[in-house]
Amino acid sequence: MPDRLPPLPAVRAFEAAARLGGFQNAGEELHVSAGAVAHQVKQLEAWLGVALFHRLPRGVALTAAGRQYAQALQPLLDGLADVSESIKRHSDERVVTVTSVPSLVARWLMPRLGRLQRQHPDIDMRVLASLHPVDFLRDGVDVAIRLGTGPYPGLKADLLMEESFSAVCSPAFQAGAPDIREPADLLRHPLLHDEVEIRIPDEITWPRWFRALGIPYHGGTRPSFSHTYLTLEAAANGQGVALAPEPFISEDLRTGRLVRLLPQLVTGPYRFHLLRLPEAEARPAVKAFCDWIIEEARAEHAGEASAMRGAGE
Structure with a gap:
């Protein structure tokens, strides 16, 4: 299973950038620099073997593969957040x-x-x-x-x-x-x-x-x-x-x-x-x-x- 999973910090950085429309906004949410988000996204693209963002003169835009990946990620991350919250509640x-x-x-x-x-x-x-x-x-x-x-x-x-x-x-x-x-x-x-x-x-x-x-x-x-x-x-x-x-x-x-x-x-x-x-x-x-x-x-x-x-x- 670990060999089949992408680097999870990179997944988190990509999801934030896709949802917020850029590396700068994602960095502010994740409390890291825009460069750090860009580096994580590049690492994920290398792992997948496909570009997820078009790098534009001003900002970035999702590629078709990026849109597909972002749409598939959202319910998975929501489910992980929900079950994690449930486990936290039951810890008491x-x-x-x-x-x-x-x-x-x-x-x-x-x-x-x-x-x-x-x-x-x-x-x-x-x-x-x-x-x-x-x-x-x-x-x-x-x-x-x-x-x-x-x-x-x-x-x-x-x-x-x-x-x-x-x-x-x-x-x-x-x-x-x-x-x-x-x-x-x-x-x-x-x-x-x-x-x-x-x-x-x-x-x-x-x-x-x-x-x-x-x-x-x-x-x-x-x-x-x-x-x-x-x-x-x-x-x-x-x-x-x-x-x-x-x-x-x-x-x-x-x-x-x-x-x-x-x-x-x-x-x-x-x-x-x-x-x-x-x-x-x-x-x-x-x-x-x-x-x-x-x-x-x-x-x-x-x-x-x-x-x-x-x-x-």
């Missing part, structure tokens, strides 16, 4: 990086991190809110919580929570709407809508929720929000009724900031899963976090089941 064994969709981070994970800190004061959490698919190595992520059906090839996956949707509002809104006794009564009131942030088909929305309960839905008042946590903030401020999955409202139901208007629940087609590379839990901090969050989800599910049984008695 205490840091655990977790990513999930913004609403789950804001409404479910953040309220629980105090308990994690009390139980595992040696863990330093790094929390990323993102809707995008995760590349564990490139993104420097240890654990991802994602909504889906699975399977997840190449990953270790644990079921965390299902999505069961119910109608919620503020206590003040409930007090001002004594006519709401069954789901069809909601159609006379402002319904707050998500612009479904996860962008997946068949997610439960108001039309699908009513349809699952056998109730025709023909639209109506429709304020909408880009994330579920914004919809729930509007509901908590008395602006209408929100349709929310149980994981996102458990803390607000517990504190009384939100109330469940009706007992009807509609279960969505997707579930939240805890995902990580198989080797991730070789790090004790990652293993401790995964064990903790799985136990949190199980305890919440048991508490919800008990509350629903109590409500039905």
Whole structure:
């Protein structure tokens, strides 16, 4: 392999010169002289056996081979930078990086991190809110919580929570709407809508929720929000009724900031899963976090089941 690789300092000098348009600018970025960059580029050209730059009276310009080489180099160097950054992050064994969709981070994970800190004061959490698919190595992520059906090839996956949707509002809104006794009564009131942030088909929305309960839905008042946590903030401020999955409202139901208007629940087609590379839990901090969050989800599910049984008695 070493015999097949070009001199890496020369590659770095060429990439900077190609990107910045000359040896002088490259030298300033690399903290060397323009002559040193020119020497490194010449060394790379000798190794390749081809000219990468046209030397002009004023400056340089890439040859066709130089443009081809620069285009091919960029993703390789970006990948090297990404994996290097990931390894640097993991050099601190205490840091655990977790990513999930913004609403789950804001409404479910953040309220629980105090308990994690009390139980595992040696863990330093790094929390990323993102809707995008995760590349564990490139993104420097240890654990991802994602909504889906699975399977997840190449990953270790644990079921965390299902999505069961119910109608919620503020206590003040409930007090001002004594006519709401069954789901069809909601159609006379402002319904707050998500612009479904996860962008997946068949997610439960108001039309699908009513349809699952056998109730025709023909639209109506429709304020909408880009994330579920914004919809729930509007509901908590008395602006209408929100349709929310149980994981996102458990803390607000517990504190009384939100109330469940009706007992009807509609279960969505997707579930939240805890995902990580198989080797991730070789790090004790990652293993401790995964064990903790799985136990949190199980305890919440048991508490919800008990509350629903109590409500039905």
